[in-house]
Amino acid sequence: MSLSKLEIEQLLKLIGRTADQELNCEQCLARVAEFAESQLSGKSIPAGLRTVEQHLAVCGECREEYEALWQTLNSLRGGSDV
Numbered sequence: 752m753s754l755s756k757l758e759i760e761q762l763l764k765l766i767g768r769t770a771d772q773e774l775n776c777e778q779c780l781a782r783v784a785e786f787a788e789s790q791l792s793g794k795s796i797p798a799g800l801r802t803v804e805q806h807l808a809v810c811g812e813c814r815e816e817y818e819a820l821w822q823t824l825n826s827l828r829g830g831s832d833v
């Protein structure tokens with residue numbers, strides 16, 4: 752299966768548009784655990800979680816929530832980073 756150039760362009764536009772959408776705090780907090788786990792796993796951040804990352808960059812409240820969650824997850828994993 753191969754995509755035509757036009758189909759690729761349409762896909763890229765779709766991805767671009769999605770990434771431009773901003774989350775509100777509620778939507779961000781709904782996915783922040785997923786984001787923290789993805790960070791801890793050391794994998795690259797899935798495109799779907801980029802908006803969470805963007806929101807955390809601009810919203811201190813959600814970032815506090817994320818950092819608390821991150822620390823909890825990290826200690827559950829027995830992280831040696833003390």
Ligand SMILES: [Zn+2]
Binds near residue numbers: 775776777
């Ligand atoms: Zn927020």
